[in-house]
Amino acid sequence: MQLQNICQVLNIDIKISNDIDIIGLNSLQEATSNQLSFLENKKYLSQLQETKAAAVFVTQDMANKVPNNTIALVCDQPYEVLAKASKFFAPQVAQTTGKKPKLGKNSTIMPNVYIGFDTTIGDNVTILSGAFIGDNVTIGDNSIIYPNVTIYRDCVVGDNVIIHAGTVIGSDGFGFATTKDGQHIKIYQNGNVTIGNNVEIGANCTIDRAAFSSTIIEDMVRIDNLVHIAHNCKIGKGSILVTQTGLSGSTTLGEYVVMAGQSATTGHLSIAPFTTILGRGVVSKTIKEPKKHWAGFPLMEHRSWLKLQGKIQKLIK
Amino acid sequence: MQLQNICQVLNIDIKISNDIDIIGLNSLQEATSNQLSFLENKKYLSQLQETKAAAVFVTQDMANKVPNNTIALVCDQPYEVLAKASKFFAPQVAQTTGKKPKLGKNSTIMPNVYIGFDTTIGDNVTILSGAFIGDNVTIGDNSIIYPNVTIYRDCVVGDNVIIHAGTVIGSDGFGFATTKDGQHIKIYQNGNVTIGNNVEIGANCTIDRAAFSSTIIEDMVRIDNLVHIAHNCKIGKGSILVTQTGLSGSTTLGEYVVMAGQSATTGHLSIAPFTTILGRGVVSKTIKEPKKHWAGFPLMEHRSWLKLQGKIQKLIK
Amino acid sequence: MQLQNICQVLNIDIKISNDIDIIGLNSLQEATSNQLSFLENKKYLSQLQETKAAAVFVTQDMANKVPNNTIALVCDQPYEVLAKASKFFAPQVAQTTGKKPKLGKNSTIMPNVYIGFDTTIGDNVTILSGAFIGDNVTIGDNSIIYPNVTIYRDCVVGDNVIIHAGTVIGSDGFGFATTKDGQHIKIYQNGNVTIGNNVEIGANCTIDRAAFSSTIIEDMVRIDNLVHIAHNCKIGKGSILVTQTGLSGSTTLGEYVVMAGQSATTGHLSIAPFTTILGRGVVSKTIKEPKKHWAGFPLMEHRSWLKLQGKIQKLIK
Numbered sequence: 001m002q003l004q005n006i007c008q009v010l011n012i013d014i015k016i017s018n019d020i021d022i023i024g025l026n027s028l029q030e031a032t033s034n035q036l037s038f039l040e041n042k043k044y045l046s047q048l049q050e051t052k053a054a055a056v057f058v059t060q061d062m063a064n065k066v067p068n069n070t071i072a073l074v075c076d077q078p079y080e081v082l083a084k085a086s087k088f089f090a091p092q093v094a095q096t097t098g099k100k101p102k103l104g105k106n107s108t109i110m111p112n113v114y115i116g117f118d119t120t121i122g123d124n125v126t127i128l129s130g131a132f133i134g135d136n137v138t139i140g141d142n143s144i145i146y147p148n149v150t151i152y153r154d155c156v157v158g159d160n161v162i163i164h165a166g167t168v169i170g171s172d173g174f175g176f177a178t179t180k181d182g183q184h185i186k187i188y189q190n191g192n193v194t195i196g197n198n199v200e201i202g203a204n205c206t207i208d209r210a211a212f213s214s215t216i217i218e219d220m221v222r223i224d225n226l227v228h229i230a231h232n233c234k235i236g237k238g239s240i241l242v243t244q245t246g247l248s249g250s251t252t253l254g255e256y257v258v259m260a261g262q263s264a265t266t267g268h269l270s271i272a273p274f275t276t277i278l279g280r281g282v283v284s285k286t287i288k289e290p291k292k293h294w295a296g297f298p299l300m301e302h303r304s305w306l307k308l309q310g311k312i313q314k315l316i317k
Numbered sequence: 318m319q320l321q322n323i324c325q326v327l328n329i330d331i332k333i334s335n336d337i338d339i340i341g342l343n344s345l346q347e348a349t350s351n352q353l354s355f356l357e358n359k360k361y362l363s364q365l366q367e368t369k370a371a372a373v374f375v376t377q378d379m380a381n382k383v384p385n386n387t388i389a390l391v392c393d394q395p396y397e398v399l400a401k402a403s404k405f406f407a408p409q410v411a412q413t414t415g416k417k418p419k420l421g422k423n424s425t426i427m428p429n430v431y432i433g434f435d436t437t438i439g440d441n442v443t444i445l446s447g448a449f450i451g452d453n454v455t456i457g458d459n460s461i462i463y464p465n466v467t468i469y470r471d472c473v474v475g476d477n478v479i480i481h482a483g484t485v486i487g488s489d490g491f492g493f494a495t496t497k498d499g500q501h502i503k504i505y506q507n508g509n510v511t512i513g514n515n516v517e518i519g520a521n522c523t524i525d526r527a528a529f530s531s532t533i534i535e536d537m538v539r540i541d542n543l544v545h546i547a548h549n550c551k552i553g554k555g556s557i558l559v560t561q562t563g564l565s566g567s568t569t570l571g572e573y574v575v576m577a578g579q580s581a582t583t584g585h586l587s588i589a590p591f592t593t594i595l596g597r598g599v600v601s602k603t604i605k606e607p608k609k610h611w612a613g614f615p616l617m618e619h620r621s622w623l624k625l626q627g628k629i630q631k632l633i634k
Numbered sequence: 635m636q637l638q639n640i641c642q643v644l645n646i647d648i649k650i651s652n653d654i655d656i657i658g659l660n661s662l663q664e665a666t667s668n669q670l671s672f673l674e675n676k677k678y679l680s681q682l683q684e685t686k687a688a689a690v691f692v693t694q695d696m697a698n699k700v701p702n703n704t705i706a707l708v709c710d711q712p713y714e715v716l717a718k719a720s721k722f723f724a725p726q727v728a729q730t731t732g733k734k735p736k737l738g739k740n741s742t743i744m745p746n747v748y749i750g751f752d753t754t755i756g757d758n759v760t761i762l763s764g765a766f767i768g769d770n771v772t773i774g775d776n777s778i779i780y781p782n783v784t785i786y787r788d789c790v791v792g793d794n795v796i797i798h799a800g801t802v803i804g805s806d807g808f809g810f811a812t813t814k815d816g817q818h819i820k821i822y823q824n825g826n827v828t829i830g831n832n833v834e835i836g837a838n839c840t841i842d843r844a845a846f847s848s849t850i851i852e853d854m855v856r857i858d859n860l861v862h863i864a865h866n867c868k869i870g871k872g873s874i875l876v877t878q879t880g881l882s883g884s885t886t887l888g889e890y891v892v893m894a895g896q897s898a899t900t901g902h903l904s905i906a907p908f909t910t911i912l913g914r915g916v917v918s919k920t921i922k923e924p925k926k927h928w929a930g931f932p933l934m935e936h937r938s939w940l941k942l943q944g945k946i947q948k949l950i951k
Contacts, residue, residue: 108728130748146786162820165766165786166800202806203805203840225840226840243862316941
């Protein structure tokens with residue numbers, strides 16, 4: 001979609017000599033010269049100054065911080081405008097045409113499975129009844145997709161992956177901009193989920209697709225049942241997520257992180273490799289030092305948590 | 318079903334000159350002149366005195382509190398008797414006859430979708446594979462029902478609604494009466510779920526049907542993944558429920574309430590408009606004052622919670 | 635599979651005159667004379683000394699504790715070797731041959747239901763669209779299986795059972811052995827789930843199959859929505875599990891235990907009959923005394939918890 005056309009629909013003034021074909025939205029850090037981005041929260045100003053985006057939605061006072069090769073798209077509510085723009089790049093919910101699915105050798109597709117257009121299934125794959133594999137999905141060799149699993153369009157699943165029944169891969173991330181008069185405007189989630197090799201995911205989990213780019217599950221991750229992974233999370237190699245854990249958006253786990261049962265993260269943070277979060281722990285800040293054990297909410301080192309419990313025992317005696 | 322017949326089966330003595338055709342059960346407040354109700358907990362005595370119900374299951378000592386136009390059905394265990402009576406009004410699990418579903422213009426029903434009898438689907442609706450739409454359901458225009466969603470019979474979904482994969486709408490509320498000898502007698506959940514317009518519901522959520530009347534999701538509500546909403550809840554317009562939140566039965570949220578991740582309510586309470594419950598907060602009493610922030614369990618104002626965390630930091634030093 | 639053959643593949647030296655046909659793995663306590671077991675954690679030494687297993691994976695220093703009728707299979711990492719051995723006994727993900735399902739009288743199987751081989755369905759059963767009933771499953775009389783439920787192979791469901799939509803019965807327990815170089819080796823979950831009579835299970839729950847033997851749900855249990863029950867749990871008769879509760883592996887609940895909303899257990903413990911765990915309570919040790927109320931994390935008697943809340947109220951004033 002041409003930039004001038006986008007701006008016209010969104011009611012934004014721009015004057016440019018050469019129009020640009022915009023193919024999508026992205027974060028300031030990842031946007032390329034044919035993508036749009038936005039700055040709402042000024043704590044990301046340094047990212048604005050280094051962006052490679054074609055153009056950026058910004059408020060008037062930030063317009064002069066936009067780098068030379070990027071166009072400032074001045075508006076009052078950049079996040080709200082981004083939400084409106086996201087709809088322009090949303091793919092179809094379900095294609096009605098495309099290439100027939102490509103199926104590898106010795107793969108078994110049981111009855112009542114739907115496989116979308118432009119989708120590729122590897123060798124020795126088993127897909128059980130009731131599973132839904134959307135359009136433009138890739139599933140690697142030897143993977144097992146159990147009944148009633150839903151894999152939304154554009155997602156990628158590696159080799160030797162097991163996904164248990166009822167799990168949903170690639171549902172929309174929980175994103176919207178709320179206007180001053182109380183409308184919630186959906187931010188279309190145009191990214192996907194990519195899952196590495198040798199991953200096992202339990203039953204009735206939800207892994208949301210990214211707003212832009214990918215939610216990433218690296219190789220050898222183990223996920224228990226009823227775990228929620230929000231949009232744009234990245235789960236490092238070999239990490240373990242125990243039942244009913246919930247990760248908020250843009251959480252990055254290093255390699256071999258353990259999140260015990262019913263633990264959680266608030267979003268936009270990262271956790272160092274080999275960290276263990278004990279059951280019910282809530283991570284609300286980035287953890288930089290690797291290999292430590294943390295517990296509680298607010299989070300504290302496990303030994304402090306044990307000390308606190310000792311104090312509490314005294315209080316109630 | 319005639320009242321005399323019901324009483325005969327339930328072993329309750331009544332003497333009435335004109336029999337009444339009873340069409341169902343309801344709460345004391347909502348019951349009409351052809352419905353039954355009950356009083357178990359005496360804190361609802363004032364509701365008994367104002368009920369419009371045809372007849373009410375009550376213990377002997379409450380019989381004289383029943384208003385003139387209502388018949389007292391005296392029994393030892395009103396709640397247990399109500400449970401037994403609920404079965405008489407339970408609709409069929411799945412109809413075998415009825416009107417063929419009515420389908421609006423430009424709607425897409427993908428393969429392996431089941432649509433029940435007496436069901437109406439609006440215009441421009443997309444229903445993806447594996448979805449189950451029960452009998453006597455209504456779905457408004459432009460709505461999207463993702464794969465493997467289940468909508469139980471009698472539920473109503475508005476216009477421009479998105480329901481993500483694996484979500485269950487209208488499953489039975491968690492209701493039963495336990496007898497003295499330890500039997501759990503199911504209270505059939507004969508109500509439904511009604512969802513307004515412009516609502517988005519995430520993946521693998523559960524929204525239970527009401528015991529009587531409706532569980533209500535008002536316009537423009539946003540619900541994340543793995544959220545549980547129990548029977549007879551009412552979620553006010555524009556409210557936001559973040560992942561893994563659980564609302565117990567008969568919780569009423571005002572407009573624009575925010576329940577952050579893994580928060581919860583115990584049942585039979587209401588929360589004032591524009592309230593924010595922070596992550597993991599548990600609401601166990603009605604919140605009357607609007608626009609405040611609350612946290613913790615037991616719940617306290619957010620600033621008190623922050624103060625408490627300061628004190629705890631000192632304790633463990 | 636012959637024991638000598640197993641040992642050869644696993645690179646374990648044994649010298650036996652008569653080979654043994656091994657049919658599977660089991661715990662030290664339950665293993666019979668044609669099953670293998672293992673000892674990793676020395677706190678189970680007394681179980682080793684009383685095992686009836688054909689042979690046991692043990693470290694060198696434990697070899698002389700193995701009873702006379704049991705063969706010591708000496709290895710450095712017994713748990714890791716057990717994981718490798720578990721694969722030998724894993725049944726097929728989905729059979730391609732077997733007996734056609736046997737269907738009782740007056741049972742209704744709606745469209746788009748899959749029923750596997752060697753499966754038996756009782757009388758007056760209703761199975762709604764999108765449900766998956768695996769191979770070698772038994773479902774008793776009068777049971778209702780709602781849409782998009784998945785019942786994995788080998789599971790047993792009693793009479794008068796209701797399973798609500800989206801629930802998964804018999805998914806693999808969360809079991810793996812992690813090697814020194816960071817590989818997670820899957821422990822194949824070769825047990826099943828057995829559900830008694832008059833049980834009701836809510837929507838989008840997950841009940842994992844046992845690693846060996848059975849995960850057991852006894853008669854008259856009531857389970858709300860989004861509840862997780864891990865492998866090898868046993869839920870006593872009449873127990874009640876409220877929404878979003880999570881039980882870790884090998885939790886045993888006595889009769890009529892109540893686990894309120896969002897409560898949890900860490901694994902390998904038991905809870906005495908008629909115990910009530912209040913909302914959010916976390917049980918991390920065995921509870922021996924019946925009929926008590928517990929709350930909090932760490933868990934304390936409910937009256938202590940109330941006292942603690944009083945102290946906290948003073949702290950923040």
